[in-house]
Amino acid sequence: QKEVEQDPGPLSVPEGAIVSLNCTYSNSAFQYFMWYRQYSRKGPELLMYTYSSGNKEDGRFTAQVDKSSKYISLFIRDSQPSDSATYLCAMSIQRNDYKLSFGAGTTVTVRA
C-alpha cells in the first residue's frame, strides 16, 4: 500500500465548475501538507501549504486537512481552462524534513 493515495483521474469539468481533489494517507505522523500544480512538460510549482488540520484559502483555491480521517482536499472555485494541469499532493512529518511523500497526481481538464 502506498503511503499517499491520490485518484489519478482524469477529471474533466466545464469552465466555472468547482474542482474537488483529494488525497488519503496512512501515516498519522504527517503534519505538513502541500499541493503542487504541474502543467504538461513543466516542473511542479507549489500552490498551497498548510500545517495540521483546518482550512486555508488563497484566491480561488481552498485547502482542507482532516487529520482524524487522514484526508486532505483541494478545491478550485470558478475553474478556468488555465487550471488544466496535474495536481500533486505532498506531505511531511517534520517542519525541517527533507523527505516529502507525494501522491501520484490527478490530471484535471477544464473545458471552455
Next chain:
Amino acid sequence: DAGITQSPRHKVTETGTPVTLRCHQTENHRYMYWYRQDPGHGLRLIHYSYGVKDTDKGEVSDGYSVSRSKTEDFLLTLESATSSQTSVYFCAISGEAGGPRETQYFGPGTRLLVL
C-alpha cells in the same frame, strides 16, 4: 522555475552508457534534490544534498550517484544507464534562510530515454 535550470532538457542514450544530468540554481539555497517522475508513481526522491559535498540517498538511489562541489550545482550520474531509468528527472531546491525546508521548488525537468 525559481531560478533553477536543468541540462540537458532532453537526452536519448543507449543502455550501458554513463549519463550526467546537471542542476544549476541561482537562489543560493542550501538543500538540493533529485527526483524521478514516472506514471503511477508520482515523484520519488533519488538523492539529496544538504550542503557542498554533503549528500545522502533517497528511496530509489540504486544505480545513481550525485556530486555537489559548489552551492549552485548538483550533478546526477547514471553510472550505467538501463531502460528502467527512462524517466523524467526533476531537480528541486529548498532552504531559503528562515524558510521551511519542506517547501521545495522544482526545475523544468530532463526527459531521459534509455534505448
